[in-house]
Amino acid sequence: MDGRKIVKKFPLFRDCTENSISLWQCPGFLFVLLGLLNIVAMISTYIISTRLTDEPEITALITIVVSLIIFIIGSVIVQGFDKLLQANKMKMEFIRIASHQLRTPLSSLRWASDLLMTGGLGKPTAEQEEYLEIIKESNHRMMKLINDLLDVTKIEMGNLPMELRPIEIKKIAEEAIVDVAPLAKAKNIVLNLKIEDALPLILSDQEKCRMVFTNLIENSIKYSKGRGTVDISARQKGDYIEVSVADDGVGIPRAQQKNIFQKFFRSDNAMKHETVGTGLGLFIVKAIIDTNKGQIWFTSEENKGTTFYFKIPIAK
Amino acid sequence: MSKLILFIEDEPTLQKTLGRALEQEGYEVQSALDGQSGLSLVRRIKPDLILLDLILPKMDGFAVLKELKKDDNTKGIPVIILTNLESPQDIEKVLSEGATNYLVKANYELNDVVKKIKELV
Structure with a gap:
């Protein structure tokens, strides 16, 4: 090396x-x-x-x-x-x-x-x-x-420039929530943040990590059914912190789930419910997580909701 | 006496809006549209603070900063870089060469810029 x-x-x-x-x-x-x-x-x-x-x-x-x-x-x-x-x-x-x-x-x-x-x-x-x-x-x-x-x-x-430093994930999540609060209010969405104080620091880029949170939470809010809740939580799993952003919104149709991280892709559901959007958000989010040596995935059911998960390595 | 701020920026509309907002806060604001005249204005008026763009005609902001920090008469004046360049290399470069702060214009509301300036003078 x-x-x-x-x-x-x-x-x-x-x-x-x-x-x-x-x-x-x-x-x-x-x-x-x-x-x-x-x-x-x-x-x-x-x-x-x-x-x-x-x-x-x-x-x-x-x-x-x-x-x-x-x-x-x-x-x-x-x-x-x-x-x-x-x-x-x-x-x-x-x-x-x-x-x-x-x-x-x-x-x-x-x-x-x-x-x-x-x-x-x-x-x-x-x-x-x-x-x-x-x-x-x-x-x-x-x-x-x-x-x-x-x-x-x-x-x-x-x-993609990333400045990796040990950072506190809870603080980043809180900042992201401040960013999206006006949108949540306008759409009648309650945001629940459930992250313990004692989690170890993660190794990530502060700005980029915040972008991941705001993008995922914004999606959850945008593709809601007029009202609902979004739960943001984090837990330690081995050498990683795993975060989940769960909503009870419109969900992603099964047939289109495989395309969700593609550039400019927007699902039929997304187009129906929210016309504003470029289809770049999740592409960028995935690239950030990949560069950060993490992983991102999701589970979704139409009309029931979507949960996005991502994990980022703990700072050593 | 009110504090004097020199704004070196080639975009007149930005000069005008930020200039106006700063005047409302009681600052005196002078401006220059290119690096060369900005530098000579600094030497003449000795401002309390310099706001410096990086992409400028005649002499770019990197060169202006270098000249300012080389000269004993001007190296003590705080310089805030106010630009839309945001690569880590650019930021690191000007901060290591003595700029006090680095603000990416696109990321700040007018009030936040004024606040950052108030922290210094």
Whole structure:
């Protein structure tokens, strides 16, 4: 493992480490490998051909031809991977800039509506406030959509940044509940949090873990039957903390259960009950849990409800 | 005397909204639209706090921060990075180079930004 780390720090390979390309796809590494291969091939062809023929000219010719073939094939492969690396680099840069440029006007919009709503420029009437709320809500949705799309792009490039630290799962769940409380209230859903204080810390990324909770709880609220309860609980299971989010909502049709974690997938039930949604939430949630070396699964029965489970390793 | 805040940001609408909110809190706010003029304005007006975007014309926020922290006259001024870049590398880079705080614009309501600023000046 240490040897690998040193290799990855080597300047020739740094480009690949920064763009999270594996060693076997790294042009720098392949180039060195190709060189070594060529040397080995030259020596062995020399040895073999000296046994087959006594003419030194023919031996030299065979050796040269064989190493030339290896070199040409190798160069083509290395070049291919080099293009891949460049494309990846450009994509990363695009995400970085796009996330900045797309979100800047949205920030302006958000702050301007905040300023109007707080009454800093004169108190808005109740009706004006209602419309400002629409602006704010749509702005929020747009921002979430952009953030989700950016996350999906990062996931697909195998580069979802996670800062793993020991964190308290109960605190994260409580924060998530604060985030979703307005939605729960609007939909007549009671949220029950049943997590003991004494659970060991988990090893996860605070922001991402909170996203997992808010996504799952929001789904439970959105696909409810107009009222109901959502139970959020956690328990220790071996080296993991297992969390469950259980609702008594519309459930997921059996035939569509296998697609639930796919990108852009939304079940018939979901479309019927709640048209707002992109089908990205569970895809992102699963990617976060996978990157976190955890596991996610669910049980669901149509018209009875759904329970999502996930487990995350305990910090050691 | 009211505290002076310099806002280096190339988006005029953001300047205007946050500027207005800060003025309501009793701050004096000056702004610059690019890194170069921001830097020379810092040297002239000696603000109590600098709000700095990272993607800026002429000279980006990373370079402005570096210049500010190199100069004995300006290195004591707290700098809040106010941007929509949010990769861990960017955050780590500016914090290690002496920025006081890092706020991702998209994640904060106006009031929360004002609150963070009030914590410093």
